[in-house]
Amino acid sequence: MRLLIATDAWHPQVNGVVRSIERMTEAGAGLGIETVLLTPADFASLPMPGYAEIRLSLVTKGRVLARWDRLAPTHVHIATEGPIGHAVRGACLRLGQPFTTSYHTRFPEYLAARAPVPEAWSYAWLRRFHAAGSGTMVSTPSLERELAGRGFTGLMRWTRGVDTDLFRPRDDSAFPGLPRPIFLSVGRLAVEKNLSAFLDLDLPGSKVVVGDGPDRARLQAMAPDAHFLGALTGEALARAYAGADAFVFPSLTDTFGIVLLEALASGVPVAAFPVTGPLDVIGETGAGALDTDLRAAALAALNVPRVRCRQEALRYTWAESANQFFDNIVLAHAVGPMHARRRVATGGRIDEGDAAPPDLTGREEAEGKRFA
Structure with a gap:
């Protein structure tokens, strides 16, 4: 397999998109799969207005097609719905190349927070974008249910x-x-x-924020009185997690939140709203506290055994x-786009109500082609 991402x-x-x-x-690479990437580093780009860290690539379907023979992918995965994702989607449709997509980011909510664009319009566009692919x-299960409902x-x-x-x-x-507590x-x-929902809380001890972005000055x-440490990586980030007493995750729009797993692996209980991401990772595990009252969740998290957090994190592996x-x-890739659009699969399993296409009798056959 030569996979273009x-x-x-x-x-x-x-x-989380970059990390994933x-x-x-x-x-x-360890499985013998060759991966090639198309990223903003491959094209001229402009900074996104108000968010210079994000680069908007100056790319077209024609420019992608011009380098297709050199890329020579057997499989294609489109990770994002931006200019590069849109150009590669167009190239795949032109060539009849099956492709998969992933839904990482709630762009409708993000866009609505910055501009007067109705979420319904954005979701309609996203449905069309993803429907052209094979899957x-x-x-998470809660995100799957939500998108299926849309x-x-x-x-x-x-x-x-x-x-x-x-x-x-x-x-x-x-x-x-x-x-303390931190x-x-x-x-x-x-x-x-x-x-803001975190920083507004009346909590004992200290609030520490790790990260950077366009909203830092306002926050x-x-x-x-909060302690802003900027962006940290590697050992410095890991030590910051392990030094906390509770991890507060105020997001209402994340689709997962890898930071939740990093906190749990560090033995730190999570406090969050009961929304997609926290509901799936924390849920009823006892590794944190979920509440519509974020302050109540943060205080309750202080009573969670740290060993329970670590045990829960060990269930999640990159392998x-x-x-x-x-x-x-x-x-x-095996079932093709027309078959995939008629199924909702969990971890690649085809729903029992769907008949398998002629070239696929089950998951085992597809897995046997993994490295083809």
Whole structure:
């Protein structure tokens, strides 16, 4: 297999989309799968207005087609619905090349937070974008149900993982001298992340924010007593997680939240709203507290045993994530777009009510073609 992954999200962005693609590329190499990427680094680009970290590529379907022979993919996955994703989608449709997509980001909600664009219009466009593919990967059961209710079809499950060697409980404190308890939030500092809901809380101890983004100046001005550390990676980020007493996740729009897994792997309980992402990762596991009252959730999280958090995180591995990802790609490629649009699959399994196409008698046959 030579897999082309098209993504508008790439370095220097730090987010779950970039991290997931990196992990799948690494895992693919270990499975004998060759991965090629089309990213903003491959084209001239302009900074997104108000969010310079995000680059909008100056790319067309014709420019993608011009380099198709050099890319020579046997399989295609479109990770984002931006300029690159749109151009590769057009190229695939022109060539009759099956492709999968993934739904990472709630663009309708993000756009509505910045401009007077009705969410219904954005969702209509996204349905059309994804319906052209052979399957759309989603990260959680609740997101799958939500999108199915909005008319999306061909949904396939693709979970996420966490590096439990890097993110682990540690004895040393990353925050010496700060009053306890320490409530930590990690993520992009942008309006859609709802950080104001965390910073507005009346909590004991200290609030620590890790991350950067276009909303940082406003957030720092509204919460001068909070500690803003900027973007951290690697060991510095892992130590920040492990040094917290509770992880507060105020987002109402994330589709998963890899940061939830990183906190749990570090032995830190999660406090969040009962929405997509937290409902799926935390739910009834006892590894955190979900409440429409975020302050109540944050205080309740302090009583969660840290060992329970670590145990829950160990259930999520990047190896299993990669197995789902590549199995979905093989299956969707085998059944083709017209078949995939008539099914809602979970982890690549075809619903019993659907008859298998002539060239596919079940998941086992598709898995046997994984490395073709």
